[in-house]
Amino acid sequence: MTSYxxxxxxxxxxxxxxxxxxxxxxxxxxxxxxxxxxxxxxQDIAVVDSHEFGRMLVLDGVFQxxxxxxxxxxxxxxHVPLCTHPEPKKVLVIGGGDGGxxxxxxxxxxxxxxxxxxxxxxxVDVSKKFLPEIxxxxxxxxxxLDLTIGDGIQHMHDAESEYDVIIxxxxxxxxxxxxxxxxQFYKDVYKALKPDGLFVQQTESPFYHQSLIKRLYKDISALxxxxxxxxxxxxxxxxxxxxxxxxxxxxxxxDEPVQEIPDGMKYFNPAxxxxxxxxxxxxxxxxxxxx
Amino acid sequence: MTSYxxxxxxxxxxxxxxxxxxxxxxxxxxxxxxxxxxxxxxQDIAVVDSHEFGRMLVLDGVFQxxxxxxxxxxxxxxHVPLCTHPEPKKVLVIGGGDGGxxxxxxxxxxxxxxxxxxxxxxxVDVSKKFLPEIxxxxxxxxxxLDLTIGDGIQHMHDAESEYDVIIxxxxxxxxxxxxxxxxQFYKDVYKALKPDGLFVQQTESPFYHQSLIKRLYKDISALxxxxxxxxxxxxxxxxxxxxxxxxxxxxxxxDEPVQEIPDGMKYFNPAxxxxxxxxxxxxxxxxxxxx
Numbered sequence: 001m002t003s004y005x006x007x008x009x010x011x012x013x014x015x016x017x018x019x020x021x022x023x024x025x026x027x028x029x030x031x032x033x034x035x036x037x038x039x040x041x042x043q044d045i046a047v048v049d050s051h052e053f054g055r056m057l058v059l060d061g062v063f064q065x066x067x068x069x070x071x072x073x074x075x076x077x078x079h080v081p082l083c084t085h086p087e088p089k090k091v092l093v094i095g096g097g098d099g100g101x102x103x104x105x106x107x108x109x110x111x112x113x114x115x116x117x118x119x120x121x122x123x124v125d126v127s128k129k130f131l132p133e134i135x136x137x138x139x140x141x142x143x144x145l146d147l148t149i150g151d152g153i154q155h156m157h158d159a160e161s162e163y164d165v166i167i168x169x170x171x172x173x174x175x176x177x178x179x180x181x182x183x184q185f186y187k188d189v190y191k192a193l194k195p196d197g198l199f200v201q202q203t204e205s206p207f208y209h210q211s212l213i214k215r216l217y218k219d220i221s222a223l224x225x226x227x228x229x230x231x232x233x234x235x236x237x238x239x240x241x242x243x244x245x246x247x248x249x250x251x252x253x254x255d256e257p258v259q260e261i262p263d264g265m266k267y268f269n270p271a272x273x274x275x276x277x278x279x280x281x282x283x284x285x286x287x288x289x290x291x
Numbered sequence: 292m293t294s295y296x297x298x299x300x301x302x303x304x305x306x307x308x309x310x311x312x313x314x315x316x317x318x319x320x321x322x323x324x325x326x327x328x329x330x331x332x333x334q335d336i337a338v339v340d341s342h343e344f345g346r347m348l349v350l351d352g353v354f355q356x357x358x359x360x361x362x363x364x365x366x367x368x369x370h371v372p373l374c375t376h377p378e379p380k381k382v383l384v385i386g387g388g389d390g391g392x393x394x395x396x397x398x399x400x401x402x403x404x405x406x407x408x409x410x411x412x413x414x415v416d417v418s419k420k421f422l423p424e425i426x427x428x429x430x431x432x433x434x435x436l437d438l439t440i441g442d443g444i445q446h447m448h449d450a451e452s453e454y455d456v457i458i459x460x461x462x463x464x465x466x467x468x469x470x471x472x473x474x475q476f477y478k479d480v481y482k483a484l485k486p487d488g489l490f491v492q493q494t495e496s497p498f499y500h501q502s503l504i505k506r507l508y509k510d511i512s513a514l515x516x517x518x519x520x521x522x523x524x525x526x527x528x529x530x531x532x533x534x535x536x537x538x539x540x541x542x543x544x545x546d547e548p549v550q551e552i553p554d555g556m557k558y559f560n561p562a563x564x565x566x567x568x569x570x571x572x573x574x575x576x577x578x579x580x581x582x
Contacts, residue, residue: 018319024342026319028309051315069498072571207360207526233524233532233571235498240531241524271569278566280363280524280558 017048017056019063021238022208027063029053035130040122042176047130053236055131057098059123060175063236070100070134073202075268076232076276077244078104079261081165081200082111083273084246084253088164091115092192094152094180096169097123099135105167106137106144107262114145115163119176121149153179159192166193168201173212181212183219186247190223198226198248206231206283207239217287220247228253229287230276232267243283253277308339308347310354312529313499318354320344326421331413333467338421344527346422348389350414351466354527361391361425364493366559367523367567368535369395370552372456372491373402374564375537375544379455382406383483385443385471387460388414390426396458397428397435398553405436406454410467412440444470450483457484459492464503472503474510477538481514489517489539497522497574498530508578511538519544520578521567523558534574544568 018028029050036047046058054067065073078101082088089112091105097118105114118124124147127135137145148155152168166189170177179185180201189199203209203216213229221227224247234242246253254277258270279287309319320341327338337349345358356364369392373379380403384392388409396405409415415438418426428436439446443459457480461468470476471492480490494500494507504520512518515538525533537544545568549561570578 016317018317022343024321026307026309026317028317028319030315052313231524233522233530235530235532237531239524239526240528241526266573267571269572269575272571275566275569278562280563281560282557284560 017050017058019058019061025238027236027238029056036126038122038126040120042120043171045120045122045126047126056236057123057127057131059171062172064171065098065100065131065134066236067131067133069235070098072232072234072267073242074100074104074134075265076230077101077167077169077200077202079108079265079268080230080244080253080273080276081167081198081246082108083259083261084248084251084256085165085196085198086251086256086259089113090163090165092117092155092159092163092166094156094166094168094170095119095177096167098127098131099124099138101167101169102142102145103134103137104262106142109260109262111144114142116145116147117150117152117155118147119149119151124149153185153188156185156188156192159188161191161194163193164197166197166199168199170202172204181216183222186219186223189247190249193249196250198246198251200244200246203229203243203245205238206241206243206286210286213243213245213283214286214289216245220245224248226250226252228277229279229283231279231283232276308341308349310349310352316529318527318529320347327417329413329417331411333411334462336411336413336417338417347527348414348418348422350462353463355462356389356391356422356425357527358422358424360526361389362557363523363525364533365391365395365425366556367521368392368458368460368491368493370399370556370559371521371535371544371564371567372458372489372537373399374550374552375539375542375547376456376487376489377542377547377550380404381454381456383408383446383450383454383457385447385457385459385461386410386468387458389418389422390415390429392458392460393433393436394425394428395553397433400551402435405433407436407438408441408443408446409438410440410442415440444476444479447476447479447483450479452482452485454484455488457488457490459490461493463495472507474513477510477514480538481540484540487541489537489542491535491537494520494534494536496529497532497534497577501577504534504536504574505577505580507536511536515539517541517543519568520570520574522570522574523567
């Protein structure tokens with residue numbers, strides 16, 4: 001939930017937006033103005049320009065991405081799986097309507113094609129207009145990119161042995177993202193991957209969503225021989241620490257040498273690739289506990 | 292700066308405390324009640340009981356530590372240096388009035404004595420009363436511990452070749468902690484260490500205090516042959532990512548095998564010991580840039 005005032009900032013106007021990350025915890029950003037506020041078939045969409053985070057995309061009141069720190073999330077959801085697979089050619093991105101993930105994916109030389117399936121066309125349109133740095137691959141119709149506005153769950157259900165890498169760049173497991181956090185979906189992901197394929201999904205905060213992380217880890221482990229949680233520090237998200245879960249049919253991130261890393265990384269590098277897999281004690285315990 | 296209401300919570304009272312982490316960014320916690328609010332010779336001191344973080348110590352309006360996540364800061368400021376030194380016997384802690392750091396330090400079997408010099412006796416008294424889990428070593432007058440209420444800067448100035456490990460567990464570089472972030476202080480730290488000694492200091496957020504981190508890294512590098520920044524994810528602090536800087540005369544954290552790690556760690560483990568040294572690209576760039 002978010003509270004904000006849809007007033008264009010002016011002299012003497014002190015405008016703040018607050019995301020209630022939990023019922024008892026709020027992150028507030030002073031903003032210059034609300035650039036967009038609307039409602040799609042699926043969700044409330046807003047773009048605000050904040051002093052600390054720059055422009056921010058807000059969906060159903062939840063801060064999704066910001067110009068200040070988006071590189072962390074997008075580099076980590078894209079380059080960790082793409083450096084784990086020795087030669088990712090065909091990639092599928094589910095969600096990721098702001099375009100940041102596909103912007104990173106197309107940087108890999110081995111990648112020939114990226115199919116992106118985003119359910120909400122208005123998120124794409126708004127991102128193209130108000131978040132030009134993030135949505136650059138969408139704006140420029142990158143030649144590797146094939147964008148479909150449609151249902152990722154249905155697309156996954158229909159695909160078979162098609163992709164080297166699948167990236168599930170979804171919002172929270174409430175609203176349109178809900179069906180992407182189910183065992184049935186992971187069964188379809190497994191089927192949609194080639195025999196040596198792997199996938200990654202954003203899986204929320206290890207401080208505030210422990211039961212979700214535990215359930216997903218169990219579901220994914222039941223299907224994939226290799227399951228790996230990894231971490232990234234993202235100031236915009238609850239607790240500042242975010243986790244991703246990888247299911248892989250063959251390749252283990254620890255075992256693979258780092259592939260050629262594209263230029264211009266701001267967070268990801270070979271040291272981070274190793275470090276992000278090394279989990280603090282309390283996270284290891286969440287994953288192995290039986291309760 | 293913090294805004295809060297000094298009312299004991301009751302039915303219908305919605306009480307929040309907000310730390311303005313920067314002028315444009317606020318972290319707000321819903322609280323049950325304010326347990327203590329007072330003023331020492333050095334600073335404003337408060338303890339609030341929050342829903343999300345449990346009891347929190349607040350100094351001059353800045354969230355210092357919470358029962359929810361204090362283990363991360365205290366394990367990381369204590370065990371990284373103590374596992375880097377092959378046999379730390381004599382340890383000095385500057386600051387750390389809540390007692391969490393010395394609670395961790397005394398767990399190491401090789402440590403014979405811990406001198407703690409805290410400038411503000413009221414922080415110690417308040418922590419002993421309201422933060423019993425954190426201040427346990429202070430409350431029980433742990434036999435390894437020698438607590439002095441006094442000026443850490445003066446103590447450092449007077450000490451010579453005395454300590455194996457020094458831990459500077461200070462508050463922000465504004466107010467009583469200011470003199471602990473200076474080149475002169477690090478010269479004294481160098482002098483106070485044995486010929487193979489090392490020290491660690493908390494050095495704020497890599498997202499929001501980059502010029503400070505850069506200056507300290509330069510100052511410490513000018514004195515110590517080995518300087519190492521390392522990271523920990525701490526939800527209570529700005530951006531959720533916190534950095535520590537180590538200056539060492541002889542031992543490199545990467546080179547040393549992990550010493551016996553005390554039982555009961557919730558964050559630190561051998562994997563984290565390695566991972567915390569691997570810095571994201573933007574932090575590496577802060578440290579090496581000449582600007």
